[in-house]
Amino acid sequence: MKPFTKWTGGKRKLLPQLLALMPEHYNTYYEPFVGGGALFFEISPENAVINDYNSELINAYQQIQENPVALLDLLREHETYNSKDYYLDIRAADRDERFVNMTNVERAARLLYMLRVNFNGLYRVNSRNQFNVPYGRYRNPKIVDVDLIHEISEYLNENNIQILNEDFQQAVEGAGEGDFVYFDPPYIPLNETSSFTSYTHEGFSYEEQVRLRDTFVDLTNRGVQVMLSNSSSPLAVELYQNFNIHYVRTMRTNGATKDSRGIITEIIVTNYD
Structure with missing residues (x-):
């Protein structure tokens, strides 16, 4: 994998x-x-x-294990609307009340989407713990990888894997x-x-x-x-x-x-x- x-x-x-x-x-x-x-x-x-x-990264592991179908559905939605303006709006969710109202699977989809399309796939936050990486310049980023998400989900569920x-x-x-x-x-x-x-x-x-x-x-x-x-x-x-x-x-x-x-x-x- x-x-x-x-x-x-x-x-x-x-x-x-x-x-x-x-x-x-x-x-x-x-x-x-x-x-x-x-x-x-x-x-x-x-x-x-x-x-x-x-914690956001570990939540992504957990959602792949527990909710792969819902996660993929949300990633498809991000893929449909992907643009610089859309990315900046999604990124800004941790600057208002949207982020605290997101479900765990919504937070995971947000993170995975941002890391697929932002500059160099960087995870970086400012002093207020707000994500601040600019939009990348990818022509056709692979936002939805169905086979990989399901493969990882099956592996995490079929083996003795603790996620902390x-x-x-x-x-x-x-x-x-x-x-x-x-x-x-x-x-x-x-x-x-x-x-x-x-x-x-x-x-x-x-x-x-x-x-x-x-x-x-x-x-x-x-x-x-x-x-x-x-x-x-x-x-x-x-x-x-x-x-x-x-x-x-x-x-x-x-x-x-x-x-x-x-x-x-x-x-x-x-x-x-």
Whole structure:
């Protein structure tokens, strides 16, 4: 399977390296920063706990699982009326009472529609938690993917998949010996002028990166196999200097600036050989 939406920091281009570094055998799969779920959908585990702090994204996963038909009907409606003006009106729903009156499936359809037609498929909100990405320039965006939505819905319902909307540390509380955790947090910026922010309204500070490293250590002590992606920032390398650090080259296509796009070096950290 493939992800049902674009997502900032998605890992589709890094899949070969991630798959090569994964453990061969594990029990339950955990992904506390699931995002678009590129690795999750690629391996399609029978037992998994997926989580993200972004409640709108997790609601989309839940609606695909529980209400795929209603979701597709709403996406068809968005497809029918899609235009720049229509998009801007839908985007503005979180600036008035419309958003709080939407059903869960309406919110999911709104999100998936916006991510299909906006600039670079970005999820970005302002300080008031209002979506603010401009309309994209796609000639024929695929807003409705019937087969994929039904395929993902069937997979989520036919396997033991827990979908959580919690803090990353809470999401791995149940992980034990023989399980596998993949962390894909908001990356530490490569340059000093960048701020520690993320796709969550609350942000992801350096202190959170340290807490994540401490969680990595705790899981290691519990016998859990752990893999983590991050930038090749000296800060990231320093945080994980006691573990196995693999440098990989990948293509980033949706960076905020020209300098953050193109071939870049990232790290993949593992606590196993």
